[in-house]
Structure formats: C-alpha cells, structure tokens
Amino acid sequence: MVIPSVLSMILLNSRAAGQRGSVIRMFLCSWGQVLKDVFRNPTTMGVGYRWFGRPLLRFQDSEKAHGRSLSLLGLASSNPLTRLALRVLYKPRVSLPVELFGHRYIHPFGLAAGMDKNAKALRGWEATGLSFVEIGGVTMLEQGGNPKPRMFRAPHAQALVNRMGFNNDGSEKIQLTLERHVKRHGRLGIPVWVNLGKSKITPLDEAHLDYGATLERLWSYGDVFVINVSSPNTPNLRELQDDEGLIRILRHCHEVNDEQALTLKRERKPLLVKVAPDMTEEQLVHIAKTAKNNGADGIVVSNTTVERPGDPHPRDASVFGQHGGMSGQPLKERSTSMIRTVRQAVGKDWPIIGVGGIANAQDAWEKIEAGATLIQAYSGFVFEGPSLTKQVVHGLSKRLRASQHASITDVVGTKSD
Numbered sequence: 001m002v003i004p005s006v007l008s009m010i011l012l013n014s015r016a017a018g019q020r021g022s023v024i025r026m027f028l029c030s031w032g033q034v035l036k037d038v039f040r041n042p043t044t045m046g047v048g049y050r051w052f053g054r055p056l057l058r059f060q061d062s063e064k065a066h067g068r069s070l071s072l073l074g075l076a077s078s079n080p081l082t083r084l085a086l087r088v089l090y091k092p093r094v095s096l097p098v099e100l101f102g103h104r105y106i107h108p109f110g111l112a113a114g115m116d117k118n119a120k121a122l123r124g125w126e127a128t129g130l131s132f133v134e135i136g137g138v139t140m141l142e143q144g145g146n147p148k149p150r151m152f153r154a155p156h157a158q159a160l161v162n163r164m165g166f167n168n169d170g171s172e173k174i175q176l177t178l179e180r181h182v183k184r185h186g187r188l189g190i191p192v193w194v195n196l197g198k199s200k201i202t203p204l205d206e207a208h209l210d211y212g213a214t215l216e217r218l219w220s221y222g223d224v225f226v227i228n229v230s231s232p233n234t235p236n237l238r239e240l241q242d243d244e245g246l247i248r249i250l251r252h253c254h255e256v257n258d259e260q261a262l263t264l265k266r267e268r269k270p271l272l273v274k275v276a277p278d279m280t281e282e283q284l285v286h287i288a289k290t291a292k293n294n295g296a297d298g299i300v301v302s303n304t305t306v307e308r309p310g311d312p313h314p315r316d317a318s319v320f321g322q323h324g325g326m327s328g329q330p331l332k333e334r335s336t337s338m339i340r341t342v343r344q345a346v347g348k349d350w351p352i353i354g355v356g357g358i359a360n361a362q363d364a365w366e367k368i369e370a371g372a373t374l375i376q377a378y379s380g381f382v383f384e385g386p387s388l389t390k391q392v393v394h395g396l397s398k399r400l401r402a403s404q405h406a407s408i409t410d411v412v413g414t415k416s417d
C-alpha cells in the first residue's frame with residue numbers, strides 16, 4: 001500500500017543520509033496503530049499525516065523532501081493498484097462543478113505552480129482528486145535556479161520560504177515530457193495549466209520573446225497558460241508588472257496564441273496573469289485593469305511575498321530571516337484581501353484564481369466569498385498532506401449545503417463589498 005511504501009523509502013533515505021534508522025523504526029512501532037486506523041478509515045488520513053508524516057519531514061532537507069515526495073507520488077500513480085489506492089484514500093466523494101475556460105472543473109480546488117515544475121506526477125495529482133494542476137514555472141531555457149539551500153519550512157507558522165529561481169528542465173525538455181505522457185497515457189482527465197516564467201539570462205526588453213517561445217512549445221499540451229511576472233526570486237522580474245512590460249508580453253503571447261490556434265485548427269488558449277502581493281491597492285487595481293484591458297482572460301492572486309510576520313515563533317525566526325518569497329498561512333489574509341480588491345475593481349465576470357494560505361475549507365470558502373472563481377494551494381499540501389483536497393472539497397460542500405446558495409459558483413464574490 002502507499003503509506004508503507006512511503007515509509008520504507010523514507011527509512012532508506014534516512015540511512016543514506018547517515019541518520020539512525022533505529023530511531024525511525026522506534027517511531028514507526030510507536031505509531032503502528034495510526035497506520036491501522038488510517039487504512040480502516042480514510043478520513044483519518046489528515047490526522048495520520050499530521051502525527052506521522054509531518055514529524056518525519058524534520059529529518060530531511062526541505063527541497064530533498066519535496067523531490068522525494070514527488071517521486072513517490074509519480075511511482076504510486078504508475079501502477080493501477082496503487083493509483084486506485086490513491087483515489088480511494090484521497091479523492092473527494094462530492095462534486096462542486098465549475099464551468100470555466102471551456103472546461104468543466106469537478107470542484108474549484110487545484111494545485112498551484114511550483115509543486116510539480118517538470119510535470120513528473122500528473123496522474124498522481126489527478127488520482128488524489130484535484131480538479132486541475134498547474135505545472136512550472138517553465139522558462140524558455142533550462143536552468144538550475146539559485147544556489148542551495150533555497151527552500152525552508154517554518155512549521156509553527158505553517159509557512160514556506162523559497163528562493164528557487166525558476167529551476168526547471170526548460171521548455172524543450174518539458175515539451176518532450178508532455179508529449180511522451182500523452183502518447184503513453186492519453187491526455188490527463190483534468191485541465192493542465194502551465195505557468196510561464198522568464199529565463200534568468202533573458203533581458204527584460206526581450207522577455208516577451210522568452211514567454212512566447214515557451215507558450216508556443218507547450219501550447220498543444222496546456223489547457224490554460226499563466227504569465228508569471230511576479231516571482232521575487234528572478235532579478236527584476238516584477239518590473240514586468242509595469243504597463244510597458246506587461247502589455248508587450250500580453251500582445252506577443254496573444255499573437256503566438258492566435259497563430260497556434262489557426263495552424264492547429266483549435267480554440268485559442270486562456271492566458272492569465274499572476275501578480276505579486278507586495279504592492280498598494282492602487283497598484284494592484286491598475287495592474288488588474290491593464291491585464292483585463294489588454295486581453296488577459298483572468299488573474300491569479302497572488303504569488304509569494306517578500307514580507308514576513310511581525311512576531312514569529314522563536315523556532316521560525318531563522319527561516320523568516322532567509323531571503324526569498326514566503327507562502328503559507330501568513331499570506332492568507334493578504335491574498336484574500338487582494339482578491340476582494342480586484343473583484344470590486346473588475347466586476348463579477350472576470351475570473352480570479354485565489355491562492356495563498358489555504359490550509360482548510362474555511363480558508364477556501366473565504367477566498368471564494370471574496371471573489372475567487374477557482375482556488376489553489378501549495379504550502380497547504382506540505383503541512384496538511386495529500387488529504388487536503390478531500391478536506392477542502394468536503395468542507396466546501398458542507399458549507400454550501402448550510403448556505404442559501406444553490407451552487408459553489410453562486411458563492412463567488414458574495415462578500416467582495
């Protein structure tokens with residue numbers, strides 16, 4: 001089964017890292033009953049992860065733990081039996097349909113960019129019940145990113161700080177990865193979004209060409225494309241949120257989009273813009289209106305922040321002293337406020353994708369009430385585990401039944417005033 005496999009590999013990895021396997025054996029024996037409860041009752045998966053998986057993370061470097069988890073998910077989803085186990089354990093048993101961008105999303109909750117940059121575990125994300133998955137950021141050129149260590153966990157605040165720097169296989173290799181996936185398994189049963197980033201060595205005045213090249217290469221395999229001009233970890237990238245840079249990128253991407261649609265005789269793909277939280281309300285409204293007026297099909301609110309909590313737990317202080325973008329619970333209120341601001345500014349029909357600090361159904365509900373049509377998580381999966389999807393979707397369903405609304409789309413923007 002999935003959990004024993006995960007634990008076995010963690011044990012092997014811990015030995016390889018020079019840690020004492022006997023310590024983990026004692027840990028496993030102490031919590032043997034937790035495993036039994038998990039398999040008898042899938043709803044205990046979240047508790048099992050918090051008691052069991054989260055403490056094990058402390059034995060591992062954050063980025064290495066991320067990579068191992070991704071590899072394990074890819075491995076588990078490669079076999080029909082273990083893929084079935086993922087569905088049984090994690091997939092929500094309710095439907096909250098959302099019609100958007102020419103697709104029917106089974107519920108509003110998806111995976112944010114950064115978790116699976118190189119599209120290594122697509123079938124795994126689908127098996128765990130997400131309604132869409134965003135890969136990337138993908139840059140035109142392959143790049144290794146910033147020096148390590150570059151990812152840090154603040155467990156008491158349930159936050160991550162990273163300065164990854166768009167490390168990814170590059171658009172050519174990821175094109176081949178997606179091509180192989182489609183040939184072997186067919187298209188994924190849920191929409192695949194692609195986060196477009198700028199290669200570090202590309203000058204700002206040529207950024208539009210960089211984004212356009214990646215869009216062209218991945219156009220056939222992505223269902224929605226997100227123009228990321230807001231990562232804090234690529235030098236000067238956020239300058240592209242200004243009018244001149246953003247408009248140039250949007251215009252060029254529209255040209256590429258139209259050319260691909262005409263050549264391949266298919267509908268054009270939705271293009272969204274992802275913005276940073278580190279700006280004033282006036283700047284946010286201006287960027288949102290600029291994006292909308294120049295043909296963007298929606299906006300993603302928001303990326304990571306360079307701000308830090310004012311009074312962190314002593315054990316989190318060293319993490320918050322690291323340079324990079326912060327995600328997770330401390331970003332929750334800011335991103336929800338930004339969603340509300342954008343919804344007020346652009347009206348009720350332009351799609352807003354809400355991301356930042358979602359760790360439970362209440363966080364998700366608040367973002368939808370503020371104006372988010374769809375929502376995403378990244379850090380929440382690190383601290384809550386793969387059962388987060390079921391927790392959020394079932395919780396949203398329960399709140400919807402208790403409300404006066406007939407569908408989840410009726411909730412969008414009901415508290416945006």
